[in-house]
Amino acid sequence: SVGVVWLGMFSRIYFNENRFFEACQNGELELVKKYMINHSQKVLAAVKPDGMTGFHIACEKGQLNVVEYLLMEAPQLLSARSTAGWVGFHCACVKQKKHVVEYLVKKDPEQMKMRDEYGWTGYHHVCCCGHVVLVQFFLEKDPQILTEGEKWGKTGFHNACFSGKISVVEFLMKYHPHLLYLTDNNGWTAFHSACFSGQTEVFVLFPCLFFLFLCLFF
Known part of the structure; x- marks a missing residue:
């Protein structure tokens, strides 16, 4: 049992915000999962200077596996807004990530009516x-x-x-x-x-x- 505890100490991952954003961008689902399991509060609080979350980034880059996982663990991310009032859906639209757009609309049809700070x-x-x-x-x-x-x-x-x-x-x-x-x-x-x-x-x-x-x- 001591060995298990010792192994657990070394298997625990430390939170690195920039590395988390990079994982969302690149679709590194296993790393995103590890961060969420070990540091869920820090993951949900992590935002870039422009207010973009890891969820925004995953939507923008078309990383559907990360998008699905983050929404499963934290559904509130669907309505998280950047400083410009963008939700992840707007990011997917701008970058023409049709598979992400279709998924988000299927999950929540109201995404089509979400408006940014300019009413777009x-x-x-x-x-x-x-x-x-x-x-x-x-x-x-x-x-x-x-x-x-x-x-x-x-x-x-x-x-x-x-x-x-x-x-x-x-x-x-x-x-x-x-x-x-x-x-x-x-x-x-x-x-x-x-x-x-x-x-x-x-x-x-x-x-x-x-x-x-x-x-x-x-």
Whole structure:
């Protein structure tokens, strides 16, 4: 029995916050488990300067094995927020980790409605980042999200036009041309957003409005 105790002393792992974050990033599930078993409170309290937890990092890097384990042990991580108001779901959306996005939505459909400090949902993020496959996924799950605005009333279509994500703009225009006429809280359409950010490759997709723009300003 003395030998078992002695072995236990040496098998116990000391908590290293940076190494824990690295394990979450790389999908080192066994190490994450050891940290959780030996230092659960420290694991749950560990945050980066930007408020990102190990769960955020695992979501961002697409490490589904770590994501599943951490949620099994600490379900509250699902709603943990960074300083920018991001939950892990937002991280997975931005980095286009579709398998993680699908898992989190299956586990909690309300994840699709989670908003960051600017009122952006995951849908706003995938539109801004140009992730067409995830845009389609969101619309299949909740068609109403198509016209939902963020803090200033901008839709995902506004975001796609502003950031020059041609593939998303073309996809949305093909199936939902009425989006072109939706305005934000300042009365701006997505066309205005494209013009403001100088996305010429976007606003030439709208010949009629482009012609009107030339007539008004030149």
